[in-house]
Amino acid sequence: MADDPSAGGPGGGPGTLEPTPGGERDWLRFRDDPAPDEPAVTLDTFLDQSNAVSVLIEAGDDVRRLAPVLDRVRLVEIDFPKFRDGRGFSSARILREMGYKGEIKAIGDVLVDLIYFMRRCGFDSFAPNVPLDRADVESVLNRYPHVYQHAAADDVPIWQLRHG
Amino acid sequence: MxxxxxxxxxxxxxxxxxxxxxxxxxxxxxxxxxxxxxxxxxxxxxxxxxxxxxxxxxxxxxxxxxxxxxxxxxxxxxxxxxxxxxxxxxxxxxxxxxxxxxxxxxxxxxVEMHCIQTSGESIRNISADHYAGAAADEIMDPRPWAETLRQMTTFMPEFSYLPRKFKIAVIAAKEDRAAMRWHDFGLRIVKNDAGEIGFEVYPGGGMGRTPFIAYKSSDFVPQHQIFSYLQAVLRVWNRNARRDNIHKQRMKILVHELGEEEFTRQVEEEFQHILTLGTDFPQAEYERIAAYFTPPPFETGLPDEIDRSDPDFAVWVDQQVAPHKAPGYAIANISLKPIQGIGGDMTAEQMEVVADLAERYSFDELRVAHTQNLVLPHVRKADLYAIWQALREAGLADANLDLVTDIIACPGLDYCTLANARSIPVAQKIAERFADLDRQKDLGELKIKISGCINACGHHHAGHIGILGVDRKGTENYQLLLGGSGDEETSQAKITGPGFDEAGIVDAVERAVERYREIREPGERFLDTYRRVGMDGFKEAIYG
Missing domain, CATH: 3.90.480.20 (Sulfite Reductase Hemoprotein; domain 2)
Structure with missing residues (x-):
């Protein structure tokens, strides 16, 4: 999946489509920096603990509550309790709109056909409940040659290609 | 196109x-x-x-x-x-x-077609006035906006798993031929006092088991901000809708629970934020798309008269032909509601006949109406007779547009796993009962809509007469509703009372229709009479 580094990191931030070499699931991490190893705590706990750096966003959480403390966040884990629950897509996109450049990891019921859209929303690492087939992930990520609209990733929409 | x-x-x-x-x-x-x-x-x-x-x-x-x-x-x-x-x-x-x-x-x-987002929890095919580009009463052709929004809403990553389906309709005329306010996101193109183009926005409509008519959330969203506004609506819904009960996840339910004022407030706040992201398409892209919808090269100096010397043809013209904005041209509606048939069905051979007619007589263009009929949008009046003859040959010359036999019916229990009752046989029995064309014409505009379950795919909430099939202790039972409409005076039909069996519902419809005939005032359609006298004016006639 390393064909097109230009499709790289979120919002022009760090990361390429080439996953970091290393542990078993590292091919699902699309960042160059070392992975934070502090376990994520719930949003309420995170807001209370001024030294926490990893936060878990559950499906009903309002990610905008992180705004005042965004500079200490290094990892946001966004949980998908079931794959049909799409709230996490908005959470990731809003985080990137807030200027967050750190890691956003999708956890839970993350299926291969979601990954492409998650990447476009600003997710840059994935820890699915059930392991994914690497070849399937690569083909899904490279399926669509263009996008029709802006999202968190810096893909150029088709209308912009048309008008230069 | x-x-x-x-x-x-x-x-x-x-x-x-x-x-x-x-x-x-x-x-x-x-x-x-x-x-x-x-x-x-x-x-x-x-x-x-x-x-x-x-x-x-x-x-x-x-x-x-x-x-x-x-x-x-x-x-x-x-x-x-x-x-x-x-x-x-x-x-x-x-x-x-x-x-x-x-x-x-x-x-x-x-042939530049697809099935993308035609079902599931996605932004569905965007519908529009089927007379777009031909209607005399539109301020512009709404389809360039529909096409722009089609592209912008294709594979929107943030809305990969919406709470439920999301339906958009765009119109640009006073008359609403697209049931716009029965959509999750209805748009009416308007001009403000300064002559600028923008949108009236109507979110939160929908049929299904909990019907709501969309309310107006904005009088004027400037044209090049409409994608931002749409994203704001989708985001407020995507983040706040329930996810625990599939029957309560449509946007109309959230609008209802938050209240129109609070929903509008949240949308406005999100809209102002999204505007700063620069995600709207530029004027140049709209113009690129609009260029494909420039009106066809209509001939001038054509005769405006139609030769009505063939009486069967004259009957068809009176019912199926609508005024066109270009002199000498007309809009020809093709009925897909033959008395014995299945509404909306068309054979491959019939499709080829109509394709030929569109190519030869209508600038290679045709339309599908949400009423499950077809439209040849731009035909010369002088060609109507030849068109009618070809349609008659193909079994497509029924003259029942908007009449009592022009019924919308869902596939029902004959096809659908969700249905509780059959819809098609009920539609056919009603059509047979009212088959006489003189009787149909005497009754005038009368829209019957039949759904085989509460999901309302047959639009029974919007029927002048609606029929809802339910399962009652293992047998099919049909509720009768009156007074719905999908036009510019949108209204929701109300249940008359206890339901009927399959034979009983046809009789009940006939009793309601006969009651209308007795009490109507000159010029009143069925719906007008119902609005004047209310349910009480019909109840006794229906239940005796």
Missing amino acids: YKYDQYDQAMVDARVEDFRDQTRRRLEGKMTDDQFKPLRLKNGLYLQLHAYMLRVAIPYGTLNSRQLRKLAHIARTYDRGYGHFTTRQNLQYHWIKLEQAPDILAELAE
Whole structure:
């Protein structure tokens, strides 16, 4: 999946489509920096603990509550309790709109056909409940040659290609 | 009409490969059926009672002859020789094999068509006034906006898994021929006092088991901010809707629970934020798309008279032909509601006849109406007789537009796993009861809409007369409703009282209709009379 580094990191931030070499699931991490190893705590706990750096966003959480403390966040884990629950897509996109450049990891019921859209929303690492087939992930990520609209990733929409 | 460029074509081609790969992984057992289901639904593939059903998108109901011929070819090659036009201006095939679905998508891609987002929890095919570009009362053609929004809402990553489906309609006329306020997101194109184009926005409508008519959230969203506004609406809904009960996840429920004022406030706040992100398309892109919708080269100096010397033809003209904005031209409606037939069904041969007519007489263009009829939008009045003769030959010359036999009915228990009762036989029995054309014409405009379950695919909430099939202790039972409308004075039909069995509902409809005939005042349609006298004016006649 390393064909097109230009499709790289979120919002022009760090990361390429080439996953970091290393542990078993590292091919699902699309960042160059070392992975934070502090376990994520719930949003309420995170807001209370001024030294926490990893936060878990559950499906009903309002990610905008992180705004005042965004500079200490290094990892946001966004949980998908079931794959049909799409709230996490908005959470990731809003985080990137807030200027967050750190890691956003999708956890839970993350299926291969979601990954492409998650990447476009600003997710840059994935820890699915059930392991994914690497070849399937690569083909899904490279399926669509263009996008029709802006999202968190810096893909150029088709209308912009048309008008230069 | 719009033509794909290399980008549009590349996206549709990629979708074919995407779905082929998804189907392969399912057939190889790499996905459970539960996991595959939303993927196939987002591509219009339902599992019905007997086979798979595939729904093809017909954006804003506009087709050319090449596309209709391809639909005929697919009907013949992969289905049983016919297709069914739907209330979202789409076409669906009811007898599809899963393993052939990717090949059908490839065939569609050859003629710039697809099944993207025609079902599932996605932004559905955008519908529009089926007289767009031809109607005398529109301020502009709404389809360039519908096409722009079609592109902008294709594969929107943030809304990959919306709480439920999301339907958009765009109109640009005073008269509402698209049931705009029965949509999740209705748009009416307007001009403000400064002569600028913008949108009145109506969110939160929808039928289903909990019907709501959309309210107006904004009088004027400037034209080039509409995509931001749409994203704001989608985001407020996506983040705040319930996710624990599929029957309470449509946007109309959130609007109802928050209240219109609070929903509007949240949308406004999100809208102001999203505007700062610069995601709206530029004027140049709108103009590029609008250029494909410039009016065809209408001839001038054509006669405005129609030779009515053939009385059968005159009957058809009176019912099926609507005024066109260009002198000497007319809009010709083709009924897909023959008395003995299944509303919206069309054989491959009939599709080819109509494709020929569109190519020869209507600047190669035709439309699908949400009422499940077809439209030749731009025909010379002088050609109407030849068109009528060809339609008659093909069994398509019924003259019942908007009359009591022009019934919308869902597929019902004959096809659908969700249905509680059959719809098609009820529609046929009503049509037979009122088959006499003089009687139909005497009754005037009367819209009957029949759903085989509370999901309301047959639009019973919007029927002047609505019929809802339910399951009552194991037998089919039909509730009668009166007073609904999908036009510019949108209203929701109300239940008359206890339900009826299959024979009983036809009699009950006839009693309601006869009551109207007794008490109507000059010039009143059924709906007008109902609005004047209310349910009480009908109840005794129906229940005795």
